[in-house]
Amino acid sequence: MTERSGPQAHGATADVRGGPGSDPLAAATLPGRLGAGTGDNLHIGYRRVSLRFAGVTGVVGAAAVLLVLLGPLGALLAHLTPGTVRAALAGPGALQPLVTSVEASAVSLGVLVVVGTPLAWAMARGRLPAPRAWETGVLVPLLMPPLVIGLLLVFLAGPATPVGQGLAHVHLSASNTFFALVVAETYESAPYYVLGAEAAFAGVDRELEEHAALLGDSPARAFRRITLPLAAPGLASALSMAWARAIGAFGAVIIIAYHPYGLPMQIWVTLQQSGLAAALPFALVLLVVALPLPLVAYVWTARARSDTVAGPSGVADVAPAGWATRPVRARR
Amino acid sequence: MLTADVTVERRDLTVQVDLTVPAGTVVALYGPSGAGKSTLLAAIAGLVPLHAGSVWLGDRLLATGSAARRHAGGGLPLRDRGVGLLAQRPGLFPHLDAAANIGYALPGGGRDPRVGRLAEALDLTDLLAARPGRLSGGQCQRVALARVLAAEPRVLLLDEPFTGLDPELRARVSMLLAEEVARRQVPTLLVTHDLADAQRGADRIAVLDKGRCLQVDDPVRVVAAPATVRVAALVGYRALVPARLVQGAPVAGGRGAPPSSSGPLVPPGASILGVHPDRLVMDAGRASQAPVTAWLQATVTAVRAAGAGMQAEMELQDGSIVPLAIAPGVPVPAPGERLPVGVADAPWFDAAGDLVGERSEAGARLQGWG
Amino acid sequence: MKTHMQARWSGFPVRRRAVVAVAFVGVIVGACTSARSDGAAGTSTSAGVVVAHRSGTADVAFAGSLLAVDDKVVGPGFAHATGYTYTGRGGGSLGLAHEIASGEIAPGVFESVGSAPVAIVGSRRSPWYVQFAASPLVIAYNPNGTYGTTFERVAAGRLPLADAFDAMAAPGFRLGRTNPATDPQGQAFVMMVELAQRTLGLPAGIVEQILGPGVTTGGTGTTGQIFSETSLDAHLQAGQLDAASAFRSQAVQLHLHYLTLPAAVDLGDPADASGYAKASLVVPATATQAATTVHGAPLVIDIATVREPAQAADDAAAATAFVAYQLSAAGRQAYAAAGFTLLPATVVGTRSSVPASVLAAVRASG
Known part of the structure; x- marks a missing residue:
């Protein structure tokens, strides 16, 4: 804990951020405000004008970006009619891939939560030797194209490899099985969860954990009462991101888990067999299944953020800095 | 404990x-x-x-x-x-x-x-x-x-x-x-x-x-009784004046009758006087009741309102500037005026900056002086 | 992709993002290097007069099994000889045909295995096509696998071919094939096993022993055998399969060990078409398609131009020129070298709409 100027300094930084900067519109109205009132009024004037300016350009820009991003979704909905969707979903066994996908993704995420959460925490708190090595290791599956992951998994865990023979002893195979699907999905989604969770934990101010300890909490109790609730929104968004990656995993899946079909394979096979029109309804199913969790997590995160960080003053000194940015840690 | x-x-x-x-x-x-x-x-x-x-x-x-x-x-x-x-x-x-x-x-x-x-x-x-x-x-x-x-x-x-x-x-x-x-x-x-x-x-x-x-x-x-000049500076002493500038009695040219000061002017081994604004006196009448250790020659550089009263900014001979509260009833000096100011019960330091003498008694007296 | 990742990763510390960036640079440099070597390989085959560059692009969609020969040999040779630009894309023949039929892609030329995909494209876009080569099936095998020695001996003629099929029927044999629902090779492989059972006098149940129950009657068979076209060879080369379905051209290009099959079984000889037709397979129904029965047919390579109303004249000319080049001596030689069986070029469909240059090339092929 170094000597620092505390809340005031934080407040000042926040003001600069919200202030006009090089905003010409705000600068133009400045003289009138100067004559008008106190420093506080001046300050509020700044902010209001810059907000209005940001409003005009911001809304237009954001709308443009949103249109581009949502374009594919719009195209999808435009090409679907209720009839085709109904026909596609009513086919024999049409929903089995959905069940398979949901089950495999749930198992993947379960594994990630159990194994990845402690790893992410240890990485965030610098509890591991050679931290760079761990970070790189987690990044590798992210940096490799999923197709390459799939091919390497063939070499690593194919039935003729030592790993594959070991798996055979416990009646598992990483080739064209449900287990293979889970493995492929786990590889594709793990970096998203672990790195997201690490950021979520790193965002929790360590001073808060120390305060909890000084107030009598054991490390486990402080983790449950402080770290976990504060990291929860970040963990949830990491988890939902991982969910979307897992359920949509394709590159590694097509290599080692052609069967049993999950949703992406179903889309691919239907596209190959019957063309785009027949495949689109399943794309809709994938979206419907993959999207809600991220959306819920997003809404929750946003609400948690506004709950804790809003307020006219005393903001920056109490909000855990990591909610908006990386925490500014006091150097010891 | x-x-x-x-x-x-x-x-x-x-x-x-x-x-x-x-x-x-x-x-x-x-x-x-x-x-x-x-x-x-x-x-x-x-x-x-x-x-x-x-x-x-x-x-x-x-x-x-x-x-x-x-x-x-x-x-x-x-x-x-x-x-x-x-x-x-x-x-x-x-x-x-x-x-x-x-x-x-x-x-x-x-x-x-x-x-x-x-x-x-x-x-x-x-x-x-x-x-x-x-x-x-x-x-x-x-x-x-x-x-x-x-x-x-x-x-x-x-x-x-x-x-x-x-x-x-x-x-x-x-x-x-x-x-x-x-x-x-x-x-x-x-x-x-x-x-x-x-x-x-x-x-x-x-x-x-x-x-x-x-x-x-x-x-x-x-x-x-600050143990060193550094402590003195930290607790509010505004000037550390060399002993050669200190006088036993106010110099002529000040207002009122110059009071006499008793006791040794500079204790043995002392070479620096600590000046705290709260212990400066100008009023000759009251100064006679206060244990004034030393007198310094000062020039008024500015006079301004301070709270309900007035405050003069005094430049001492070594160039340091000390604020001086002007007690009620005392005539306000004009900028540029040269005045003697009294320092009540001020600590002395040796050349190394350490306090000279046992000051427990002085502390007690200070409390009484209020 | 990169921006997408940046957005997602903006939450992570700068130094970590730096690691990502460095890795990206590595990947890109690697990609550039390999692209350069590809290009060198493509141009090395052609020599001779330099032809002036012509505007017009021959956009060729072809069955995935033709990728290597088209992209590395025929395409660059065509570009060098005619001055047109060549672009190629490979995929499952049936999948590509569906995409063309629905207007998702609009290539100028379509090369498929078997005539069924051209039929899907439709006579409006492709009123004619030319058969010019065949792609016989082989059984690629892993010489180091459990059954490697058996296959080696069969390949050397020291054991009868029937022993290979007996091996494939053994429990624990790891066979790989592609999806009959999407890939003509996947269908052909099933029918090849049926033909082998008849021709070689194997026990009646061996087809289902090798491929799984219901494989010819609308069931899925053993799904653990089914891999994507893209990865089947990788699984075999990684030593994770004992044997896999392959076209001879694939086996030649990838230097796989393979068993050549008799003409009556390999679906590569149009003369045996009537024999092939005795084999059949039911492709299960989907939401939009009823179950269909597919009969064995020679695995003939067909080439056709694809007409679109919006097609530029330059591109149409380039497409026609590509077909003519493919049927020329150079184009046919490239296919022969790549492991295909050359056939006398034969026009199927509306002969009157075949361009003169293509007809000339057909006649020249003999």
């Missing part, structure tokens, strides 16, 4: 302090920014590892430095230390409302009766349902203090507890603290950069500078 004999390595500073806080007393850590006050507090709390030394609370070893670490494991875990730390950043838990924050360490949580009592004492009753994000800086500070007190710690470490509080709340907080300290006989360390806060709340003041403790003394003696 808290006994801390610690060395803490900070990147830019080594803090090395040996300090004892008896049960039921408040010791203020007073010093400029960057002196290592908060670092020392963090080290005692256990948030910063000790480089050497140890922290004892009674017969319990809270923390120990690297030399002894092999045997003691660095001290007790944080949760067993019984330390109540009010840090400079309040560190409230943002996902809990004020009541839950205050009651964090209590079995009943936010509904524990102690929460209500502390909230009442700190004027927080209306804010108990609010999350920290909705509270002002001062409100957060008070919630954090209530949280510390609610846990009934065995030692209190308070970093600038009065920051951001208006005068009424300041009084309220310092009264509550005094009650708690007296009732539970807790050794208390209070960090402040404001001498008035230190004098108001503490039984003793430890003056810290550049990681070293320069003087530990009662609040009067720290100002009356």
Whole structure:
């Protein structure tokens, strides 16, 4: 804990951020405000004008970006009619891939939560030797194209490899099985969860954990009462991101888990067999299944953020800095 | 009793302090920014590892430095230390409302009766349902203090507890603290950069500078008898005047009759006189009753309103500028006017900057002079 | 892709993002290097007069099994000889045909295995096509696998071919094939096993022993055998399969060990078409398609132009020129070298709409 100027300094930084900067519109109205009132009024004037300016350009820009991003979704909905969707979903066994996908993704995420959460925490708190090595290791599956992951998994865990023979002893195979699907999905989604969770934990101010300890909490109790609730929104968004990656995993899946079909394979096979029109309804199913969790997590995160960080003053000194940015840690 | 004999390595500073806080007393850590006050507090709390030394609370070893670490494991875990730390950043838990924050360490949580009592004492009753994000800086500070007190710690470490509080709340907080300290006989360390806060709340003041403790003394003696010129500068002495400029009697040209001064003008070995603005006198009539040690030649550089009275800015012969309150009824001097000013009961320092002579008597006299 | 990742990763510390960036640079450099070597391989085959560059692009969609020969040999040779630009894309023949039929892609030329995909494209876009080569099936095998020695001996003629099929029927044999629902090779492989059972006098149940129950009657068979076209060879080369379905051209290009099959079984000889037709397979129904029965037919390579109303004249000319080049001596030689069986070029469909240059090339092929 170094000597620092505390809340005031934080407040000042926040003001600069919200202030006009090089905003010409705000600068133009400045003289009138100067004559008008106190420093506080001046300050509020700044902010209001810059907000209005940001409003005009911001809304237009954001709308443009949103249109581009949502374009594919719009195209999808435009090409679907209720009839085709109904026909596609009513086919024999049409929903089995959905069940398979949901089950495999749930198992993947379960594994990630159990194994990845402690790893992410240890990485965030610098509890591991050679931290760079761990970070790189987690990044590798992210940096490799999923197709390459799939091919390497063939070499690593194919039935003729030592790993594959070991798996055979416990009646598992990483080739064209449900287990293979889970493995492929786990590889594709793990970096998203672990790195997201690490950021979520790193965002929790360590001073808060120390305060909890000084107030009598054991490390486990402080983790449950402080770290976990504060990291929860970040963990949830990491988890939902991982969910979307897992359920949509394709590159590694097509290599080692052609069967049993999950949703992406179903889309691919239907596209190959019957063309785009027949495949689109399943794309809709994938979206419907993959999207809600991220959306819920997003809404929750946003609400948690506004709950804790809003307020006219005393903001920056109490909000855990990591909610908006990386925490500014006091150097010891 | 808290006994801390610690060395803490900070990147830019080594803090090395040996300090004892008896049960039921408040010791203020007073010093400029960057002196290592908060670092020392963090080290005692256990948030910063000790480089050497140890922290004892009674017969319990809270923390120990690297030399002894092999045997003691660095001290007790944080949760067993019984330390109540009010840090400079309040560190409230943002996902809990004020009541839950205050009651964090209590079995009943936010509904524990102690929460209500502390909230009442700190004027927080209306804010108990609010999350920290909705509270002002001062409100957060008070919630954090209530949280510390609610846990009934065995030692209190308070970093600038009065920051951001208006005068009424300041009084309220310092009264509550005094009650708690007296009732539970807790050794208390209070960090402040404001001498008035230190004098108001503490039984003793430890003056810290550049990681070293320069003087530990009662609040009067720290100002009356600063151990060195550095302490003098830290506690408000505005000028350190060479002995050759000091006169035994006011020089002609001043107003009123020049009073006579008795006693030795410059004690043996002394070469520097400490000048504190609060001990300057101009009124010849009153000065005769005050123990004026020395007279200095000064020039009025400016006169301005100060509070309900007036204040003159006096330039001494060595070039230092000292403010001088003009007592009611005394004619206000004009800028440019040359005047003798008397220094009442001022400390003398030798050439090395150390205090000359035993000043306990002087301190007592100063109290009487008021 | 990169921006997408940046957005997602903006939450992570700068130094970590730096690691990502460095890795990206590595990947890109690697990609560039390999692209350069590809290009060199493509141009090395052609020599001679330099032809002036012509505007017009021959956009060729072809069955995935033709990828290597088209992209590396025929395409660059065509570009060098005619001055047109060549772009190629490979995929499952049936999948590509569906995409063309629905207007998702609009290539100028379509080369498929078997005539069924051209029929899907439709006579409006492709009123004619030319058969010019055949792609016989082989059984690629892993010489180091459990059954490697058996296959080696069969390949050397020291054991009868029937022993290879007996091995494939053994429990624990790891066979790989492609999806009959999407890939003509996947269908052909099933029918090849049926033909082998009849021709070699194997026990009646061996088809289902090798491929799984219901494989010819609308069931899925053993799904663990089914891999994507893209990865089947990789699984075999990684030593994770004992044997896999392959076209001879694939086996030649990838230097796989393979068993050549008799003409009556390998679906590569149009003269045996009537024999092939005795084999059949039911492709299960989907939401939009009823179950269909597919009969064995020679695995003939067909080439056709694909007409679109919006097609530029330059591109149409380039497409026609590509077909003519493919049927020329150079184009046919490239296919022969790549492991295909050359057939006399034969026009199927509306002969009157075949361009003169293509007809000339057909006649020249003999």
